[in-house]
Amino acid sequence: MKSGKQRRVELIAERQAKEVKRAVKQDSTSNLEFAAPVNYEALAPNNSYSGSDFMRCGYYTDLPFRCVDCGTDETWTARQQKWWFEVAKGHIFSTARRCRNCRRKERERSNESRRVHLEGLERRRQKTSEAQ
Ligand SMILES: [Zn+2]
Incomplete structure (x- = not known):
């Protein structure tokens, strides 16, 4: 509707x-x-x-x-x-x-760096909770 x-x-x-x-x-x-x-x-x-x-x-x-x-x-x-x-x-x-190709590459690059960043945060979080 x-x-x-x-x-x-x-x-x-x-x-x-x-x-x-x-x-x-x-x-x-x-x-x-x-x-x-x-x-x-x-x-x-x-x-x-x-x-x-x-x-x-x-x-x-x-x-x-x-x-x-x-x-x-x-x-x-x-x-x-x-x-x-x-x-x-x-x-x-x-x-x-950016052209289509470079837009795709740029997206993959930023997804990858976000993933690495989040993994880093996760590792730090785990270390902190182990220490407690
Ligand atoms: Zn391009």
């Missing part, structure tokens, strides 16, 4: 999608490959409606970026941005920094 608010959010998203499609079609000089409308209500809580570029123009567009780790040129697609900001609730000023 969907709440009225969820339904309203969906309706707004549908309307925005139509508007963007129309705008892109009309503007034949547009270099937009793909644009996804911003659903402001789904964004992470913030105090600004003009904070970042996508918020000012009302839709996400494909953004080229260079991976900070391996230097590969990548595209952060409009679709990925919509997911990141509206589903994952990413910070509105956050941006893509």
Whole structure:
């Protein structure tokens, strides 16, 4: 059962999608490959409606970026941005920094260091309780 608010959010998203499609079609000089409308209500809580570029123009567009780790040129697609900001609730000023491969490596690295850290804590805890 969907709440009225969820339904309203969906309706707004549908309307925005139509508007963007129309705008892109009309503007034949547009270099937009793909644009996804911003659903402001789904964004992470913030105090600004003009904070970042996508918020000012009302839709996400494909953004080229260079991976900070391996230097590969990548595209952060409009679709990925919509997911990141509206589903994952990413910070509105956050941006893509790593390619898919490096993101995976970075995740494995931080999982590993968390595991090592937790094991260290556990060992210390056991030592403390033995000493008592
Ligand atoms: Zn990379």
